[in-house]
Amino acid sequence: MDTVSFNLNGKPVKCTSQPVERLSAVLRDELNVKGVKTGCDAGDCGACSVLVDGQPVCSCLTPLGQVENCKVTTVEGLAENQTLSNLQESFLQFGAAQCGICTPAMLVSAQSLLDKTPQPTRAQVEDALGGVLCRCTGYQKIIDAVLHASSFTDKSVTPPANSAVGSAIRHLDGRPKVTGQLAYGADSFPPDAVLVRVIRSPHHHADFTIGDLSAFKKVHPGIHEVFTAADIPGKNCFGVIPPFADQPVFAENTARFRGEAIAAIAGEREVIRAFDESDFPVLWQVKPHVLLPDAARQTDAPQLHEGRKGNILVHGLVQRGDADTALNNAAHKVTVKSSTPFVEHAYIEPEAGYAERAGDRIEIHASTQAAQMDRESLAEIMGLKLDDVRVAPTACGGGFGSKLDISMQPYIALAAWKLKRPAAICYTRKQSMQSTTKRHPSQIELTIGCDQNGKINGFAFDGIFNTGAYASWGPTVANRVPVHASGPYYIKDYRAKSVAVHTNTPPSGAFRGFGVPQSAIPQECAFD
Ligand code: FES
Ligand code: FES
Structure with a gap:
């Protein structure tokens, strides 16, 4: 049988997979190197990054045959004899690994930079990490960790007595994240599955x-x-x-x-x-379908569920005082209309x-x-x-x-x-x-009034949320938005209505804030 030989993290290996097989799949499935993650298999996310002869590559786009006789480094190759590298220590200290799925790729990409440029500038770090997406951290902690890696000396796990407040505390599960040992959903399939x-x-x-x-x-x-x-x-x-x-x-x-x-x-x-x-x-x-709430609420629209007339899943309402009278009497009024699309959690x-x-x-x-x-x-x-x-x-x-x-x-x-x-x-x-679920698309109309002195009074909010084909968290969104639609402001005469409408789209569900971010957009625009 033909084999492909290369050096993996300092040791020679021979692989029997086909030379056209993705390197990421060979590393994970044949060589059990699970620190290599895959997020897209398309060269977009960079989670599969490894070093080939010191250069970062997307291993999902690299055929096995291309690494014949090369030196391949994964996150498992960064620590020496259980001793973390300065870069790994720095990641722990700066809290640079949140969920940790991007961390192996961030680490090898950063190591490639530091091997050539031990004292990089922020722009150089940003450039070196540009091929790896992180969905959790906002990147700043990762960049700080790389910038400070060369000078990193503080390996203390807990802050000194009486100085804990304001100190960085290392995550309890940080070490397996920076060594690639933490097992995610696809990392521990039984061999006979x-x-x-x-x-x-x-x-x-x-x-x-x-x-x-x-x-x-x-x-x-x-x-x-x-x-x-x-x-x-x-x-x-x-x-x-x-x-x-x-x-x-x-x-x-x-x-x-x-x-x-x-x-x-x-x-x-x-x-x-x-x-x-x-x-x-x-x-x-194939049957007629509706993708938008306006179409779904028409009388001749296809009905998705029995007992949910007009494709209405649920209404939400919060009111106090008399919003209409307050708005009629307002010295100044502003109306804002907004619409937001589906957002994939990614x-x-x-x-x-x-x-x-x-x-x-x-x-x-x-x-x-x-x-x-x-x-x-x-x-x-x-x-x-x-x-x-x-x-x-x-x-x-x-x-x-x-x-x-x-x-x-x-x-x-x-x-x-x-x-x-x-x-x-x-x-x-x-x-x-x-x-899987998405953030609810929204269509919102909001009118706010104020008196001669600029004191806010009168608030009328109408929100339509596309909840997709099934309920998921639609009832929570429709009921939470009216509670939060005023933001942190006290408003005497207030009415906020919402409705969650079924359409022939993937279910909308929970996504950081249950609809409240959608309502914050017109609300803050109107207050401005
Ligand atoms: S898995 Fe290779 S780039 Fe996303
Ligand atoms: S820490 Fe979660 S994607 Fe980066």
Whole structure:
């Protein structure tokens, strides 16, 4: 068998993967070097950065064959004999690793710079790190850590007595972040795990019929099982607010947004990865769809859910005094209209994890922000007692609200349960963006009045929020925004109304502030 040889972190290695294989995949899967992260497999995020002969490269875009006889350095190669490098120590001291998923790539990119330029300028550091995205830190602490790395001498973990206030305190989980040892959702799949892949609707709104799955499996030998709504042992429904729970694990007969799950296949990794989704036996009948709240509220608009007339999920209202009279009597008035779009959370770590069955219990090891909520949902979906569901969160490479909702967990739980084999999944960036929650798009109209002295009085706020195809955190957004729409200001005569409207788009959910940032934009503009 042909092999590709190179030097990895000071040691010679031989790889049997194909020379065209991505270096990131070879490092992670064949050589078990999990400090190399992948966020996009497209050269955009830089999380997969490694050094090849001292130069940073995106290992997801580097074919294995290109590093033959080269020197490859990953984050695992920065510490010597368990002793952290000055750069790693500096990252700890400056709190430069937050979720930590970008940290290995930041560290190797910075090390490449410091090897050539031990005392870089801020501009040089910014330039050297420009290819690696960090979604958490705002970059300043990372840049400061690199600037101070050469002169870094203070390795004390705790500040001296009586000087703790104002001192930098090292994160308890900092060391595994700067050494690449911290395990995220995709970092600890059991070797015998099957891979799971979700089949999704390519249409905004469509009825569908799934074809002959036995025949399908016969002609796809590496696919061990196909799961649909009929295979859910418990309730085919989840949602973060139980009275509003409405999202199926698998759509039944009708898909309500492009990217909605209709089935999942589980099998051998190479087969699942290479599967061409156009081979999946499904017939689609496309239906009219609505993407914007104004269209969704028309009387002839397609209705997404029974019992939610006009596609209205919920209204919100906070009022005191008499806003209309106050505005009529105001010496001055200003009206601001604003609209904001969907915002993707864009955590660097896509959704990933694995499940395994232990007798009559199911265990989920996945990236999440809400282990207990996941557990409750999974118990309902799997038809199990709560005590028979264990959720062991891995490190979470960014969530910002979206990983409060379950995503891939039911698919791996179902596959592991039925196949009695560990089952793993790692969403691609596209799958993650297609199917998980977003920030609610908003349309807001706000009028504020004041008296001759500029004292604010009279405030009327009307907000329309696109909550997507399913409820998720829509009720929270619609009810929290009216509470916060005035910001920190005291206003005597106040009325704030909101409405969350269903459309054929991915569900809108939690995203830092539950709709309040959207309302702060027109509010502060109006006050200005
Ligand atoms: S740039 Fe390689 S994984 Fe994003
Ligand atoms: S710390 Fe950089 S992405 Fe989270």
